Amino acid sequence: MILTLDLGTTSVRCLAINKQGHCITLSQLEFTQYFPQPAWVEHDANEIWQKTITVLQTVLEQLPSTPSGIAITNQRETVIAWEKSTGTPLHHGIVWQCRRTAQRISELSENDKALIKQKTGLIPDAYFSASKIEWLYSHCDAVKTAAKHNDLCFGTIDSWILFNLSQNNVFKTDTSNASRTMLVDLETQDYDQELLDLFQINRSWLPDIQQSNALFDYSNEQITQTTLPIHAILGDQQAALFANCGNDTSKIKNTYGTGLFIASSTGNKIIHTKKLLATIGWTINNETTYALEGSIFVGGSAIQWCRDQLNLISTAKESSSLAQEISNNDNVYFVPALTGLGAPHWDSSARGLFIGLTRGTTKAHMIRAVLESLAYQTKDVCSIIAQSIPKTTSLIVDGGASQNEFLMQFQADILGIPVTKSSITEVTAYGVAGVAGITLNLFSETEFRSFFKATKTYTPMFDATQIDVYYSQWIQAVQRSRQWG
Numbered sequence: 001m002i003l004t005l006d007l008g009t010t011s012v013r014c015l016a017i018n019k020q021g022h023c024i025t026l027s028q029l030e031f032t033q034y035f036p037q038p039a040w041v042e043h044d045a046n047e048i049w050q051k052t053i054t055v056l057q058t059v060l061e062q063l064p065s066t067p068s069g070i071a072i073t074n075q076r077e078t079v080i081a082w083e084k085s086t087g088t089p090l091h092h093g094i095v096w097q098c099r100r101t102a103q104r105i106s107e108l109s110e111n112d113k114a115l116i117k118q119k120t121g122l123i124p125d126a127y128f129s130a131s132k133i134e135w136l137y138s139h140c141d142a143v144k145t146a147a148k149h150n151d152l153c154f155g156t157i158d159s160w161i162l163f164n165l166s167q168n169n170v171f172k173t174d175t176s177n178a179s180r181t182m183l184v185d186l187e188t189q190d191y192d193q194e195l196l197d198l199f200q201i202n203r204s205w206l207p208d209i210q211q212s213n214a215l216f217d218y219s220n221e222q223i224t225q226t227t228l229p230i231h232a233i234l235g236d237q238q239a240a241l242f243a244n245c246g247n248d249t250s251k252i253k254n255t256y257g258t259g260l261f262i263a264s265s266t267g268n269k270i271i272h273t274k275k276l277l278a279t280i281g282w283t284i285n286n287e288t289t290y291a292l293e294g295s296i297f298v299g300g301s302a303i304q305w306c307r308d309q310l311n312l313i314s315t316a317k318e319s320s321s322l323a324q325e326i327s328n329n330d331n332v333y334f335v336p337a338l339t340g341l342g343a344p345h346w347d348s349s350a351r352g353l354f355i356g357l358t359r360g361t362t363k364a365h366m367i368r369a370v371l372e373s374l375a376y377q378t379k380d381v382c383s384i385i386a387q388s389i390p391k392t393t394s395l396i397v398d399g400g401a402s403q404n405e406f407l408m409q410f411q412a413d414i415l416g417i418p419v420t421k422s423s424i425t426e427v428t429a430y431g432v433a434g435v436a437g438i439t440l441n442l443f444s445e446t447e448f449r450s451f452f453k454a455t456k457t458y459t460p461m462f463d464a465t466q467i468d469v470y471y472s473q474w475i476q477a478v479q480r481s482r483q484w485g
């Protein structure tokens with residue numbers, strides 16, 4: 001049995017997953033989101049740690065036997081600064097969503113931006129850890145003092161939890177998390193001195209980078225009663241990719257949560273594209289699998305917005321039947337650029353729009369347009385992935401909005417490939433539990449893959465002309481949403 005910590009952006013969860021692939025028990029706690037200024041987002045590192053202990057111990061108390069090991073998956077890019085000697089956080093964690101360093105990034109020279117893209121595979125953005133670390137160092141006296149005393153740690157959430165949970169307070173991370181710092185060279189899988197210099201970061205402040213299935217350390221027995229090996233760490237999207245697709249480059253995964261997180265494995269090749277991120281998927285037994293990734297800021301949250309701000313629906317679920325009331329979209333489109341547009345458009349000045357409204361437009365048209373927009377955005381990214389990795393055969397989906405029947409069928413129709421939803425909803429946790437379980441010989445990779453029985457496959461129904469009619473109008477709508485904010 002693998003004890004899996006799934007440390008998300010709004011909650012921490014612990015799941016016990018047995019060797020037959022069943023989740024025996026789960027405990028979850030939400031934690032506080034701090035918004036000290038508009039567009040700034042922070043987390044309290046102590047609260048995350050305390051709640052992690054609580055969910056971990058709650059699950060441990062319910063287990064019939066001792067688990068074989070611990071696996072950790074986590075929200076990526078978020079940075080915590082703490083004092084090495086005492087484990088005391090020196091500031092609130094700066095969350096991946098936080099835009100406080102957007103200006104700094106926009107002021108980077110074109111040369112530096114090109115250098116970052118070429119080395120890290122990432123499109124320079126405040127989203128990644130580097131500029132958050134720089135901000136903490138230059139704005140926080142306690143951080144400077146710790147640096148002066150050689151007592152400073154900057155880590156992502158995996159490192160923070162590992163430091164606290166481990167017997168020896170180890171300071172480590174895995175390649176998948178490290179690749180999101182914007183400080184790591186994809187080729188060498190190590191921190192790059194030029195990038196460290198650019199953001200004025202000292203290498204000694206950062207965790208050692210290990211394989212994703214390394215034996216990171218053992219857990220502290222005061223927390224887990226017995227010492228347990230901590231045997232896998234993966235960033236959350238990489239964990240979902242491992243679970244849904246593994247090394248199979250013919251499949252693309254999409255997680256329909258608050259945003260949409262689309263990724264595909266590219267095997268041992270780093271594939272650079274202009275508009276998507278190249279990143280490390282995982283490193284297992286000294287072999288690194290790379291991935292192409294496109295993050296879309298507004299996904300399921302557009303449905304939440306329709307429910308909570310526009311009062312068009314009272315539950316997210318209702319959106320499916322409402323959209324199915326009409327047989328086509330009557331040329332009504334919605335562009336969910338509520339916080340600008342992410343991949344592949346990367347336009348922070350775009351703003352949301354409904355277009356094509358007439359006196360005949362109903363609530364059903366608006367909801368349908370919102371759901372369709374999730375599918376078009378997915379197609380925008382999948383088309384670029386398909387140009388780089390030909391022979392894409394299916395989209396594997398998970399996340400809250402993948403429960404939406406209308407959306408899933410429309411997604412298959414507009415992509416022209418089947419969409420498959422698996423029987424397991426906790427895909428992220430399963431992904432990292434899989435890495436740990438395979439490493440500990442609890443099950444083979446084939447057995448692990450058999451845990452994911454497809455619950456439903458949506459077969460595409462549109463012909464090429466129909467796809468073109470719908471999709472070309474979407475492209476027009478996106479053009480009109482640009483340069484508004």
Ligand code: ADP
Pocket residue numbers: 256257258259299300301302303304316317318319320398399400401402403404
């Ligand atoms: P996260 O992990 O980002 O919090 P979840 O995977 O829990 O996201 O999914 C929650 C999101 O999915 C919400 O934004 C919600 O509006 C959306 N959602 C949930 N159920 C449905 C549904 N049946 N149809 C459309 N959207 C849905």
